[in-house]
Amino acid sequence: MANSAQTQELVYLVTGGCGFLGEHVVRMLLQREPRLRELRIFDLHLGPWLEELKTGPVQVTAIQGDVTQAHEVAAAVAGAHVVIHTAGLVDVFGKTSPETIHEVNVQGTQNVIEACVQTGTRFLIYTSSMEVVGPNIKGQPFYRGNENTPYEAVHRHPYPCSKALAERLVLEANGREVLGGLPLVTCALRPTGIYGEGHQIMKDFYHQGLRLGGRLFRAIPASVEHGRVYVGNVAWMHVLVARELEHRAALMGGQVYFCYDNSPYKSYEDFNMEFLGPCGLRLVGTRPLMPYWLLVLLAALNTLLQWLLRPLLLYAPLLNPYTLAVANTTFTVSTDKARRHFGYEPLFSWEESRTRTIRWVRTAEGSA
Numbered sequence: 001m002a003n004s005a006q007t008q009e010l011v012y013l014v015t016g017g018c019g020f021l022g023e024h025v026v027r028m029l030l031q032r033e034p035r036l037r038e039l040r041i042f043d044l045h046l047g048p049w050l051e052e053l054k055t056g057p058v059q060v061t062a063i064q065g066d067v068t069q070a071h072e073v074a075a076a077v078a079g080a081h082v083v084i085h086t087a088g089l090v091d092v093f094g095k096t097s098p099e100t101i102h103e104v105n106v107q108g109t110q111n112v113i114e115a116c117v118q119t120g121t122r123f124l125i126y127t128s129s130m131e132v133v134g135p136n137i138k139g140q141p142f143y144r145g146n147e148n149t150p151y152e153a154v155h156r157h158p159y160p161c162s163k164a165l166a167e168r169l170v171l172e173a174n175g176r177e178v179l180g181g182l183p184l185v186t187c188a189l190r191p192t193g194i195y196g197e198g199h200q201i202m203k204d205f206y207h208q209g210l211r212l213g214g215r216l217f218r219a220i221p222a223s224v225e226h227g228r229v230y231v232g233n234v235a236w237m238h239v240l241v242a243r244e245l246e247h248r249a250a251l252m253g254g255q256v257y258f259c260y261d262n263s264p265y266k267s268y269e270d271f272n273m274e275f276l277g278p279c280g281l282r283l284v285g286t287r288p289l290m291p292y293w294l295l296v297l298l299a300a301l302n303t304l305l306q307w308l309l310r311p312l313l314l315y316a317p318l319l320n321p322y323t324l325a326v327a328n329t330t331f332t333v334s335t336d337k338a339r340r341h342f343g344y345e346p347l348f349s350w351e352e353s354r355t356r357t358i359r360w361v362r363t364a365e366g367s368a
C-alpha cells in the first residue's frame with residue numbers, strides 16, 4: 001500500500017479497470033505507486049471487488065461509463081494526471097460486429113485522446129497489442145523479433161485492424177498541445193498473449209479438458225512458438241511507464257514497447273500445459289492428431305455455422321480461420337527496449353508467474 005510519508009498528489013485514471021489486465025493494473029498501482037491520491041476506474045461493467053479497495057489510503061473512484069461516449073470519457077479524464085487506457089473489445093471469435101469493435105477500440109481511443117487534450121491531461125499510456133504487428137495475413141513467422149524488426153504488418157481481421165489504427169492515433173497524438181499549453185506525452189505497450197489470474201481462455205481450456213476426461217488433444221505442431229507474458233509483469237510495465245513518462249518524455253514519448261518477461265517460448269498448447277498439467281490435465285499427442293487441412297475445414301465450417309445460426313443464437317467457438325492462423329504462426333519477441341528506456345525488469349519470475357497461475361486455475365476449478 002502507499003507509503004503515507006510520501007506526498008500523495010497524483011490522480012490516475014484506468015479505463016477498462018475491471019477487465020483481466022485492468023484489474024491487475026489497478027491493484028499494482030495501489031501497491032506500488034506511493035504518490036497516488038486518487039485512482040479512478042472507468043469501465044462499462046464495474047466489478048464488486050472494487051468495494052474492498054475503497055477502505056485504503058488512496059481514494060478509489062469507480063466510474064461506470066462507455067469509452068464510445070465522448071462526454072463520459074471527458075468527465076472521467078478531467079483533473080487526472082495520467083490516463084492508462086486498457087479498455088477495449090478483445091474479440092477474435094466473432095461475438096461482436098466489426099463496426100462495434102472499431103467503435104470501441106478506435107473511436108473510444110480517439111475520445112480518450114481528445115479528452116486529454118481538452119482537459120489538460122499530459123500523460124497517456126495505451127495498451128496496444130502484439131497483434132498490431134502480426135501474425136499478418138500471410139502467416140509469416142515473427143521469430144524473436146523486437147520493436148525494430150522489419151515485418152509486413154498487414155491485417156484483415158477487425159481486432160488487429162482496430163488495435164493498429166488506435167495505436168497510430170495514440171502515437172500521432174504525442175506532442176499535441178493540451179489545455180494549459182503543455183505537450184501531450186503518449187506511448188503504447190504491446191503485450192504478447194497475456195496469461196495469469198483471470199485469463200478466461202485458460203479457464204475455458206481447463207473446463208474443456210475436464211469434460212474430455214482430463215485430456216486435451218494437440219492441434220498445433222509443438223514447433224510453432226508463441227510469446228506469452230504474465231499479467232502481473234504487463235501491469236508492472238504500465239505502472240513503470242506511467243511513473244517515468246514525465247521524466248523521460250523526450251525519450252519515451254511516441255514510442256512503442258513490447259511487453260515481455262522470462263516466460264519460456266513454447267507452442268500455445270504446450271505453454272498452457274505448464275498450468276493445466278499440474279491441475280490434472282494431459283495433452284495427448286506429440287504431433288497434432290488431426291491433419292492441418294481438416295482443421296482448416298473445421299474452422300471454415302465454424303464460420304459458416306456462425307453466419308447461419310446468427311439469427312437464432314450466438315455461435316462463437318475458439319476455432320475459426322483467424323484463431324487457427326494465429327495459433328499456427330510463430331510469433332515471439334526478444335527485446336530489452338523497456339529496460340533501456342525506463343528500467344523495466346520483470347517483477348515476477350517465471351516460477352512465480354507459473355505458481356500464481358496454477359493456484360488460480362485450481363481455485364477456478366468449480367466455476368465453469
Ligand SMILES: NC(=O)C1=CN([C@@H]2O[C@H](COP(=O)(O)OP(=O)(O)OC[C@H]3O[C@@H](n4cnc5c(N)ncnc54)[C@H](O)[C@@H]3O)[C@@H](O)[C@H]2O)C=CC1
Pocket residue numbers: 015016017018019020021022042043044045065066067068085086087088089090104108127128129130163190191192193194195
Ligand atoms: N488478453 C490478451 O492476451 C491481450 C490483451 N491486449 C489488450 O489489453 C487490453 C485489455 O485486455 P483484456 O484485459 O484481456 O480484456 P478484457 O475484456 O478482460 O478487459 C477489457 C475491459 O474493457 C472494458 N470495456 C469494453 N468496452 C468498453 C467500453 N465501451 N467502455 C468502457 N469499457 C469497456 C470491459 O468491460 C473490460 O473490463 C485490451 O485493450 C486488449 O486489446 C493486448 C494484448 C494481449
Ligand SMILES: CC(C)CCC[C@@H](C)[C@H]1CC[C@H]2[C@@H]3[C@H](O)CC4=CC(=O)CC[C@]4(C)[C@H]3CC[C@]12C
Pocket residue numbers: 090092128129130131192193194201219220268318319322323324326327
Ligand atoms: C483450437 C485452436 C487450434 C487453438 C485456439 C487458440 C486460440 C484461441 C488462441 C491462440 C493464440 C491466441 C491469441 C494470441 O495470444 C494473441 C492475442 C493478442 C491479443 O491482443 C488478444 C488475444 C489474442 C488474439 C489471443 C486470442 C486467442 C488465440 C487466438
